[in-house]
Amino acid sequence: MSADIVSPEHRSKIMSMIKGKNTKPEMVVRSVCHEMGLRYRLHRKDLPGKPDLVFPKYRLCIFVHGCFWHRHPDCKYAYTPKSRQDFWLPKLAKNVERDLTAQQALHALGWKVVIVWECHTKDREVLRNEIRIAVGAEA
Structure with missing residues (x-):
């Protein structure tokens, strides 16, 4: 187990700013959708998981997931912390479980769900095509 290079108080402050x-x-993602002329609602509390973007016209929900926090498979950003694994592993596993539960509930309500990973937002053209496919499949 490696030692943290900052004090617990400073680490707490850093984590609270996330x-x-x-x-x-x-x-x-919002900018790309807007450029494409797509209109959406944000963080609808009446839907399971409070999706980041909701497109009622297409019955489509988009979740924008951070690769680390939501454990993007085979992504370099989804590393496992070397210290305090007894804390991190259950916490991150709970995030993945909560995501899956919300997605299943949305599917049961007749919504299509798209996950956009943080690392996919670095190339706007790829992102645009991903959104176009999701919307086009329903249009």
């Missing part, structure tokens, strides 16, 4: 809404990857 946002759950309006993150940079989410803003990129």
Whole structure:
């Protein structure tokens, strides 16, 4: 087990600044959707998992997942911390389980679900095609 290079108080401050809404990857997805002329609702509390973007016209929900927090398979950003694994492994596993439960509930309600991974937001053209396919399949 390796020692942390910052104090527990400083680590706590750093972790408290991590946002759950309006993150940079989410803003990129919103920008691309807006450029494509797609209109959406944000964080609808009446839907399971409070999807980041909801397209009622297409019965489509988009979740923008951070690769680390939501454990993107085979992604370099989804590393496992070397310290405090007794804390991190259950926490990250719970995130994945919660995601799956929300997706299943949305499917049961007749919604299509698309996951956009943080690392996919780095190439806007690839992202645009991914969204076009998701919307086109329902249009």
